[in-house]
Amino acid sequence: MDDDGMLLNFEIGDAPLKSQVKFKGGRWRDRVRAQSSVKKQQQPSGADAGQRPIKRQRTEDGASDRHSKIPRTMPHSESRAPSHAMKTGLISSSIFTSNPTAMTDFDEQPAEEAEPAVPSNAPLSAEAENFLALGLSRRVANHLATKLEMKAPTAIQKNTIPQLIKEDSDAFLQAETGSGKTLAYLLPIVHRIMALSVNEDGTPKETKVHRNSGLFAIILAPTRELCKQISVVLEKVLRGVPWLVCTTVMGGESKKSEKARIRKGANILIATPGRLTDHLDNTKVLDVGTVRWLVLDEGDRMMEMGFEEDIRMIVGKIRKDKLLKQNSEGVVLDGILPSRRVTILCSATMKMNVQKLGEISLEDAVHITASKADMEKDAETGAVESHFSAPAQLKQSCLVVPAKTRLVTLVALLRSVFLKRGSVMKAIVFISCADSVDFHFELLKTTAAPEPTSPETPPTKPNPHTASTVAPASYLTSTATPVVMLHKLHGSLPQPVRTATLQSFSASKEPAVLITTDISSRGLDVPAVDIVVEYDPAFAAPDHVHRIGRTARAGRPGRAVLFLLPGCEEGYTGLLGTPAPILQPYESILQKGLATPVNLPPPASSEETDKQTWTSRAEALQLHFEQRLLATPDGEKADTSSKSKAKFGKGGKKEVVKPKDNPLLDAGRQAFRSHIRAYATHVREERGFFDITQLHLGHMAKSFGLREPPGGIGGGVSRRTHRPTEKNGFSTLKTGAPSKAWDAEDGVGAVDDGAARRMKEKMKALMNASSEFNLG
Numbered sequence: 001m002d003d004d005g006m007l008l009n010f011e012i013g014d015a016p017l018k019s020q021v022k023f024k025g026g027r028w029r030d031r032v033r034a035q036s037s038v039k040k041q042q043q044p045s046g047a048d049a050g051q052r053p054i055k056r057q058r059t060e061d062g063a064s065d066r067h068s069k070i071p072r073t074m075p076h077s078e079s080r081a082p083s084h085a086m087k088t089g090l091i092s093s094s095i096f097t098s099n100p101t102a103m104t105d106f107d108e109q110p111a112e113e114a115e116p117a118v119p120s121n122a123p124l125s126a127e128a129e130n131f132l133a134l135g136l137s138r139r140v141a142n143h144l145a146t147k148l149e150m151k152a153p154t155a156i157q158k159n160t161i162p163q164l165i166k167e168d169s170d171a172f173l174q175a176e177t178g179s180g181k182t183l184a185y186l187l188p189i190v191h192r193i194m195a196l197s198v199n200e201d202g203t204p205k206e207t208k209v210h211r212n213s214g215l216f217a218i219i220l221a222p223t224r225e226l227c228k229q230i231s232v233v234l235e236k237v238l239r240g241v242p243w244l245v246c247t248t249v250m251g252g253e254s255k256k257s258e259k260a261r262i263r264k265g266a267n268i269l270i271a272t273p274g275r276l277t278d279h280l281d282n283t284k285v286l287d288v289g290t291v292r293w294l295v296l297d298e299g300d301r302m303m304e305m306g307f308e309e310d311i312r313m314i315v316g317k318i319r320k321d322k323l324l325k326q327n328s329e330g331v332v333l334d335g336i337l338p339s340r341r342v343t344i345l346c347s348a349t350m351k352m353n354v355q356k357l358g359e360i361s362l363e364d365a366v367h368i369t370a371s372k373a374d375m376e377k378d379a380e381t382g383a384v385e386s387h388f389s390a391p392a393q394l395k396q397s398c399l400v401v402p403a404k405t406r407l408v409t410l411v412a413l414l415r416s417v418f419l420k421r422g423s424v425m426k427a428i429v430f431i432s433c434a435d436s437v438d439f440h441f442e443l444l445k446t447t448a449a450p451e452p453t454s455p456e457t458p459p460t461k462p463n464p465h466t467a468s469t470v471a472p473a474s475y476l477t478s479t480a481t482p483v484v485m486l487h488k489l490h491g492s493l494p495q496p497v498r499t500a501t502l503q504s505f506s507a508s509k510e511p512a513v514l515i516t517t518d519i520s521s522r523g524l525d526v527p528a529v530d531i532v533v534e535y536d537p538a539f540a541a542p543d544h545v546h547r548i549g550r551t552a553r554a555g556r557p558g559r560a561v562l563f564l565l566p567g568c569e570e571g572y573t574g575l576l577g578t579p580a581p582i583l584q585p586y587e588s589i590l591q592k593g594l595a596t597p598v599n600l601p602p603p604a605s606s607e608e609t610d611k612q613t614w615t616s617r618a619e620a621l622q623l624h625f626e627q628r629l630l631a632t633p634d635g636e637k638a639d640t641s642s643k644s645k646a647k648f649g650k651g652g653k654k655e656v657v658k659p660k661d662n663p664l665l666d667a668g669r670q671a672f673r674s675h676i677r678a679y680a681t682h683v684r685e686e687r688g689f690f691d692i693t694q695l696h697l698g699h700m701a702k703s704f705g706l707r708e709p710p711g712g713i714g715g716g717v718s719r720r721t722h723r724p725t726e727k728n729g730f731s732t733l734k735t736g737a738p739s740k741a742w743d744a745e746d747g748v749g750a751v752d753d754g755a756a757r758r759m760k761e762k763m764k765a766l767m768n769a770s771s772e773f774n775l776g
């Protein structure tokens with residue numbers, strides 16, 4: 001591997017340069033031969049440049065008050081290329097040498113609490129609280145207790161339900177992930193609509209409300225997945241009130257069929273903002289005159305995704321439309337439903353853009369949180385403080401992992417969590433971009449053909465929608481857990497595939513892993529997710545809170561592990577609340593996860609023996625992945641240069657020979673490029689921790705199974721092009737145009753086409769605006 005041109009964080013300065021020997025004259029082939037023999041003489045001994053001691057450190061740091069950026073090298077005592085690699089001649093640079101050491105003194109880290117913390121988002125005790133006491137009708141309370149097994153409310157439900165039943169003011173709901181915010185706003189809405197046709201004592205009124213009696217509430221959510229999930233929860237509640245109907249408009253199907261559903265009538269509509277704007281403009285049967293509630297679930301995310309204009313338009317249109325005091329059938333709405341239009345904003349975190357959204361949509365809103373003390377404080381000061389944190393019972397830790405060992409550590413971590421059968425059933429792995437999700441799915445899924453089924457067992461009909469998104473992952477299995485199912489999900493997949501994949505992950509009876517982008521970070525409520533792995537850190541700290549919030553929901557235990565690179569990234573834990581997550585060295589994970597041989601497909605498995613140590617297993621695994629990327633479909637070693645080469649055919653005629661196609665190698669390169677571009681989009685305030693100029697591209701390439709970083713990142717990132725600028729002493733890099741898959745990332749594909757276009761424009765603007773990654 002030639003690292004020379006890729007050390008972004010080092011400059012040549014006045015280091016002695018190797019003399020460039022130029023050969024002139026003679027035959028072309030002789031010149032090439034002579035050139036390469038000189039190159040060989042100049043190369044130091046060792047497998048590759050990655051094994052050489054790191055060259056001169058950057059001297060012009062210019063940010064001495066920032067986190068130390070100087071990677072210290074600590075050759076690993078056990079680091080040697082595995083013997084079989086030597087034998088086969090396929091020597092790759094060791095993943096244990098020339099790694100920067102962590103700044104953290106792990107011995108100084110606090111020990112993990114022995115006592116599990118009391119859950120902070122669990123339902124309250126059924127003896128002390130119940131839904132009936134909060135003002136909900138007996139019918140709804142009974143339905144919750146008997147059919148949905150919900151006997152007592154959660155804290156946010158306890159504080160929200162009476163407020164929204166009795167008062168008609170706008171509200172901003174803020175509570176931890178998994179604390180039951182969805183039912184907190186749905187139940188009072190259903191209760192009040194139901195009251196149009198049922199008396200307080202449960203006896204029916206003369207007026208009957210049905211699906212054509214009017215649309216009373218609109219709920220907006222940023223992604224189709226979230227819309228679907230809210231509609232599933234609402235449908236369950238409405239089974240107790242079967243004359244009320246809800247429907248969705250969220251794209252992913254024809255507008256015609258959505259229109260047909262609207263025409264059939266619905267009392268509650270769940271929508272993505274882009275699609276609703278479209279229908280408000282073009283669907284005449286969509287009458288918002290009776291709408292009394294507008295809920296903006298995950299409001300900050302909608303703003304982030306570029307929906308500001310849509311939301312302004314929706315709020316404006318609903319407010320402007322004449323508020324009908326009675327519906328077309330003469331049913332009097334006022335007095336039972338709110339006498340004004342109520343807007344409810346909902347999020348576990350509060351970013352600046354939520355404040356802006358509040359300005360657009362809320363009037364004199366009450367801030368409702370899970371804790372009465374927080375609410376009183378806000379009421380006293382008149383300010384909305386941000387009180388966001390992860391659920392108390394969620395155990396967080398950060399692994400400090402050098403770039404070269406990231407891939408094998410990920411495998412080891414997933415193996416270690418599934419080691420004890422049944423202890424962990426579901427894991428979610430967050431990755432920064434769709435290309436990288438695709439690549440890791442292809443790399444980690446089982447390559448061998450499935451075992452033939454016995455004639456007695458009838459073959460199960462494969463689901464065509466999950467054929468390319470769900471597969472077994474033999475690398476992650478062990479004797480105790482022989483099957484682990486791998487899933488992938490991102491916004492560039494077609495909607496039916498996304499729905500089927502999520503369904504498969506939720507319903508999986510086998511241990512399952514979901515590799516995904518931030519499309520799954522918001523609101524997703526998959527039962528029994530035991531661990532969340534942030535293989536790539538979130539782009540902003542509040543997003544981290546949402547991602548890890550996919551576990552430890554409604555009082556359940558949960559674990560979250562964040563991968564950080566040694567160096568400036570380690571300081572990021574300071575942003576993640578108090579107490580900051582514990583930092584851990586990666587070696588213990590490798591030791592645990594690779595304590596037993598990895599199930600490598602043949603022929604590599606024949607090399608595996610029980611005698612191997614965890615370090616040699618890690619090296620062998622890395623080598624195995626690299627070999628898979630280098631192999632051509634017909635088993636030969638692939639050309640790694642990614643460039644076409646000139647060859648002289650018969651008669652000295654020059655022919656262009658294209659490198660042989662290995663889809664996995666291409667996917668790895670594309671994933672690497674997108675990953676680097678994505679890395680550059682960490683929010684400005686956090687770029688001190690995620691500093692693109694500190695990334696060692698050669699080492700990072702290893703974590704994609706690549707022996708060298710591919711070109712094409714843009715502006716020559718793969719070359720040493722940086723020069724520290726005068727401004728703050730930071731180096732600057734030029735980005736290229738955003739790649740397609742990065743462009744089409746999560747939010748984009750998650751919503752309708754119009755929204756996708758707007759998001760693309762936003763991303764483009766962002767990438768253009770950050771032509772120098774906005775450093776300095």
Ligand SMILES: Nc1ncnc2c1ncn2[C@@H]1O[C@H](COP(=O)(O)OP(=O)(O)OP(=O)(O)O)[C@@H](O)[C@H]1O
Pocket residue numbers: 123149150151152153154157175176177178179180181182183347348522523524525549553554
């Ligand atoms: N009163 C309750 N009793 C038992 N379980 C509940 C109760 N209320 C909600 N839940 C369950 O808690 C889980 C989380 O609820 P919900 O999805 O509404 O959380 P949330 O606060 O919206 O989280 P996020 O911020 O991540 O979107 C769901 O599985 C839901 O069924």
